[in-house]
Amino acid sequence: MSTNNFFIEFLRLAKLYWCSEHKLKVRGLIVFLAFLTVLQMIMAVLMTQWSAALFNALEQHSMRALLVQVGLLALLFVAEMALTGTHLVIKRNLQVSWRGWLTEYVFSRWMDAGRHYLITPLPGEHDNPDGRIAEDCRVTTESAVILGHSLLYSILLLVGFTDVLWSRSGVVTLDLGFAQIPVYGHLVWIAIVYSALASWFGWLLGRPLTGATNARQSAEANFRASLLEAQENSQAIALIHAEDCERKQFRSLFLKIQEVWNAQTAAWRNITMFGTGYATFSMAFPILISAPRYIMGKITLGSLMQSAQAFQHMTSALSWPANNLGGIAEWRASVERILSLLQSLEHVDREVAQTEHRIQLVCSDRPVLAFRQVRIGKYQGTTLTPEISMEIGKGEHVLLTGSAVTGARLFRAIAGIRPWGSGIIELPSQGRLFFMPARPYLPTGTLRHAIGYPSSRRIYTQEQIEQALRLVGLERLIEQLDQREHWSNFLTPEEQQLLGMVRLLLNRPQWVFLQESFDALEPEDEKRMLRLICEQLPEATLLAISHSANGTAFYTRRLAL
Template sequence: MAAVSKYLTAKNSSIASAVLFALYLLKRRRNANKSSGKRGSSELAANHDKDGKKEKAAVDWVFFSRIYRILKIMVPRTVCKESGYLLLIAVMLVARTYCDVWMIQNGTMIESAIIGRTTKDFKKYLFNFITAMPLISLVNNFLKLGLNELKLRFRVRLTKHLYDEYLKGYTYYKMGNLDNRIANADQLLTQDVERFCNSVVDLYSNLSKPLLDIGLYIYKLTSAIGAQGPASMMAYLIFSGLILTRLRRPIGKMTVAEQRYEGEYRYVNSRLITNSEEIAFYNGNAREKQTIHATFYKLVDHLHNFIIFRFSMGFVDSIIAKYLATVVGYLVVSRPFLNHSHPRHQTSSHSELLEDYYQSGRMLLRMSQALGRIVLAGREMTRLAGFTARITELMKVLNELNSGRYERTMVSQHDRESETSEKITLVPGSGQIINTDRLIKFDRVPLATPNGDILIKNLSFEVKSGTNVLICGPNGCGKSSLFRVLGELWPLFGGHLTKPDRGKLFYVPQRPYMTLGTLRDQVIYPDTWEDQKRKGIADKVLKEYLDNVQLGHILDREGSWDIVQDWMDVLSGGEKQRMAMARLFYHKPQFAILDECTSAVSVDVEDYIYSHCRKVGISLFTVSHRKSLWKHHEYYLHMDGRGNYDFKVITAETVEFGS
């Protein structure tokens, strides 16, 4: 009997009640947060007031409706791989529960045979255990297989859905440039999606198995010690679960804040890597270190507060969900044995009492553990609510961006001095885009930035295919804004814009983008090799494009179109600009926008490039300060930066004016 009591004491894991102490501790914790944690809270409020709605992450009906919408994405049909893995996990959980019950019964018989010195029974039940080991091991590992595969399948489904929305049209551009509700989308699409999927599957397992255990052990214990014991444990589960769920509510909000701070910290580090050369020229390492440290310690302060909160909650969890369970367990299991008038054990021998107590105690222990896991699963559910809120917010913003709705928090023009912010919703659609081949026409189009700054109130001009236009003016006058409106990156606030389809416009920036991949990929981007073959363009034609821009030596040097290099580093600035022009020749659009794209190219090569564009029928919109380019254009569009513009034919006088 003493050995059994010692075993139960060593394995105590269940639910117990310390409500007054828990409420007292929570009150102390909140008072401490209001005083010592005031700085971290004020920073959070100051920097992220606009995220107030995002941070509401609690286990309520909103949470369940959110996760239901996401689950419909991850399990799209009744019959699919995901539902198959869900069924496999459920079957394995049932099998594991029955294995546990069998292990309790068989283990009790082995120990009873040892105590009773029955060699025959000992060998029998020990042999049963040995023969059952492979099956039990197979069940456990099939369960792990199902959980890991389900996590991966959920991640694949959710990631594919989010990237389909994120890379639909120009949504990826709009999220970072027109809408500022989502910061660090890269973290949401990668790290947060993974954590969300892992948390969902773990919660499914951590709730399903204990529920099965509770149902089975209640049935077994009711026949062994009566219905009052299991009923008391269930009542305790409900009561303590409500208390702990209420105490854990801040975890969801703190999880959202943690992920946001992690994203900000990653962002400042990625900025340092991306702009390392410019920062090095400025000797800006000290300033960048200050920025990184400020962001890092903001994260550290929050994580410290989170650790303290989890320490406090861990203490409460241990009291409620662990140690007092020993008391509850002893009270429940001892009643039939200490009550001498109980009919079950009036005629039982000492050995029968010991065997019955040992088996009932083990089942009650397993039931207590199952109850404890359900109560403690509330902590993971609260954390899941934080991830769910972030994923839902991302899905909402993606859906609105794809529907043409943007939100941007900015300083209004009349309140800039007082730095009070207002939210302005950009609603495109007041202007009309008309798709027509070989014509670009602006008809009373206001040129405005997403911040609401009006650059030109009414812009009107017309360019037909075969006509080249030079764009000139001071910095900030609207040259880049014009191209963004023309490329449909920015919304149209009014008027009529007549232009070809997106695929018939091509943009060549001053710093061309070199994609990851082969030398061929650099010329045909964004096409793939399959697209090239479908268009019927041979590799020798690509070689001609490289020769046209004096880059044929690169193919000779690398030896193959399929060589893979880090082309951003391998190619010089001038080579990258010429590669971008070879890319232009490959696509042969109706119109091309050249934004200082030959600034690192010699004049003779530049002259050939512009002549070749005219030869193959590519009409150009050029931004350049080189006087030598005026002869390749028929019109110029001059913006003065004060809201005025001129669109005129280029003559000898205008060439002189442009210089």
Template sequence: MPTQVVQAQPATNAFSGFIQFWEDVRAIAGPYWYPTKAGERAFSDVIRSWGMLILLILLIIALVGMTAFDSFVSRYLVDTLIQEKDYSKFINTLSINIVGLVFVTLLVGFSKFVRKKIALDWYKWLNNQILDKYLSNRAYYRINFRSDVDNPDQRLSQEIEPITSSALSFSATFLEKVLEMTTFLIIVWVISQEIALILLAYTIVGNFIAVYLNQGLNKINQEELEFKADYNYALTHVRNHAESIAFFQGEKQESNIIQRRFSNILKNAERKINWERGKEIFSRGYQAVIQIFPFLVLAPLYIRDEIDFGQLGQAALACNLFASALGQLINEFATSGRFSSYTERLAEFSDALEEVTKQPEKVSTIKTIEENHLAFEHVTLQTPNYEQVIVEDLSLSVQKGEGLLIVGPSGRGKSSLLRAIAGLWNAGTGRLVRPPLEEVLFLPQRPYIILGTLREQLLYPHTNRKMSDRELEAVLQQVNLQNLLSRVDGFDTEVPWENILSLGEQQRLAFARLLVTHPSFTILDEATSALDLNNEESLYQQLQKTKTTFISVGHRKSLFNYHQWVLELSQDSSWQLVNVQDYRLQKTKKIVTTPSDNHQITIDNFPNNESKTQLETGVVTVTTEGFSHKEMQILTDYSPASIRSRGSLGKSITGKDGFTYRYNKNPNVLKWVRI
């Protein structure tokens, strides 16, 4: 594949661009054709690939040989018909010509088959290799933090196959056409050295012109890939966020974004059409001129009877085939610009995947130790770029079977601590002790819904687990999704789950996975934010029954009911760890729920004025065992309607003071009383 790769760069950088291209090609093709590392490819597979390649080369050589042979047969065919006028000899020669054409046809078919088979095998291997890099060591996650690598999904799905098919197509065509041009040049040389020298000089000049024309096309092809990738991403973005766009009625703005990216494709296409117009004119004109040479030089020789008509015809045919081969070679040079672009982007992507999975040098990282408990030992966590400290000198241990609730202002790193536990972020210092990740189940705020059946949704990530339909139905009942089966045709039905399930149903489905998996440790990142309090209470109670050790991130005060400890993160990277009761007492003193005139409300109904709860100015001071609905609204986060509803149903409410209250329906009381 030599001369097809001329990078779209200034002339002064042409050589360096050429060298860089070959470095990219070697990085991509080397492990397949000449593996140097153990385990890259099985030796038998390498031998098979080389065997197929050698077979392709032999088929191409045979094809060129048969084409040259047919040119001689055609020459003798003309001689027997025009000069010798021997019909029987003509028929014999014609039979040989027909056999030769049949062989040429078979060789063309088999050579293309072998070429495509090699390309397919190479594509399969290369795709698996890049996909392994993408999914190993969480490179698929880390690559998103690289702004210089765009659209990894398109690079995987659309830009690998063209590399192998283009490489084999160009290589086979290059070998075939060079052999054809050499063969026909020799044939012409035997007939007329003058024509052969003209063809040789003409070929050299033409290739220089073709290389110049292809420089612009290479740049255009590179931009075409990028513009199409951006356009496809915009369309995918609309599909993934269809509901949000519909709520905002943002169709016009989305259309503008899509049209803006599509206009880039159109402008690029217009530039490409203009460049290809010049290339086509040059290519066709280049071939046409070659076909004139033999007649200009050989016609006088034929008129003077210095050559026969068969030689004239053979020379004309050879020049015509030479021109055709050269034209196809020029076209391959033009289309090779796309191959160059694909190769550059894939090499860049492959290098980036390797780079993001490397452990950075000369930077401090949190040391992770796998044991059967969870603890932070003097951990200072930073953002991956080391520009911001999230939490400083954190030391705590979560006891087996207990629950830890992480709270704090938005953006202060609550979810970042979970990323550290998962091994996604490790910038900082200290030691993190955690169980093996196989024993930990993560439930994010936006549950991950896989592409699969309902059974696979419930069993994820261990989809090979065996559970009966009855067992799965019981799990759905536990998470209040028993009606889900009535909306689909059984557990083995695959539907677009993200479209048919609400966010709350998706969160309950995630909890169902927890009940199926029974992990030793569970991490919940606002995993009940879309649920009502009743569903949240039911799910956390079932979580507690599993005896799992769990850590939650959340803002709801109702979460205090299900955890023993609270880790509060502050704006200045400091932290405090207290038990739930002490934390509630701390926050009770800071509750601000007063009327706008900022006066104190004192309810003093305790016998003998015992047990008063003092609140700050602008805060309610409660000193009674009985409270009205309005007073309970001050002491809780519930709405008046919820308070009345829970009171009529006899349900309890946990107040901001940490105490639990129930409504006394006795006609003589009719108040909320502390339990």
């Protein structure tokens, strides 16, 4: 992404926060922070004036003037502490407010209508969305506030100390032999040239850092994702003794981290060496420039020190890009990762909005699920199934045969999270649709919450939950309803599928879609679950994908894929 496009896209994103529903609070914080920054600049000017008065008092050997400066220092000391503390609180409030807004904005876009699933096959950089949302949103907002404040402060310093440095420079006559040229404000011009050369050289040294920082963030995210994946599948890994394979994978990913770390270290080394030398030289350079005028008696010691401090402030302000190369590189890399995820989500919205090569979902007033010339396809346009045209009425039990993968794609098309293909699917406007995957998602927390998921409040009574657990044969879990566990690791696959059945009984939907929902159960237990559905939900329509022949007697029709 070019620099111009990057800043335009970032400003568009920042504008959403500036104009959000909390805009009065946001603008108030920003204005107050800017006001405090102005006060910081004024304090810096006052400190240089105090320093000049102090050195003049020392040069004059005046004890009375020295005591006056001690009293002024006490006032400046208290004011600086109060200003610094208030500024810190306001800055951190703005950072956490912006981060909270951006984080919710991104995960709301991501976790919406299956976008988190639909984004997977699409081109673009959208890997490891967890890291982009958790870490990159933090860096984007915190660094933006820090860099924005330091830039404003540098501009204010430039404005404030240019006048000070100009007045302290006096007039220097440049003798060329054949002519004498008066130079006004020579220290200002030296500071500009000095800072320009330093910024240009620092920029050249810092260019590799942006790419190295972005590569490191991606490598770190891949490593975290691999560890998380292993944790989520720890039981499967343990059963087949695949720990050696996982260790090799971890080692390979960490070697990539080391590789990009070394590249980033080389870039940081160059910048740090330059920055250290620049800072060291900047302390002595302005004094050496002004020393001849002091030795010749044209300026006082206080003026010399004030000139040196003003020169340092001005060059620091002019060198803002060079001094913040590392922070800018890290910030830009995080912003680009956030923008790429949001652009991919916008791509999803555009893809879903298209009608060509897309399955259309419509609602019907009739109690039927109808397929009108439906073909399941891939994102690239490849067709996977012949044309499907049929109607499934209320209360029917239909078994999908053939490819279980294609059957799962058909279920996702019905759910609206896989639109690739063609044709029309008519959904009944009356009655709820309930999809049972092979493994229900059981979030970490209490078992009661896991059973009621995704409901955020308790809509099922204790009696209803206990009855459903007894019906499926999980009465032993009644005593653990308020126990907190990572249930996908704590329960066996059979118990997890039975909990999926508990959810079904509690929700009592009219349209049920079973995707190998009982494949981990014993044949008799699978038949028992199917009989339980028939008994408890006699009017429900049932569509099932199953490799087992145990429950074929429960289905009245078949759909071959």
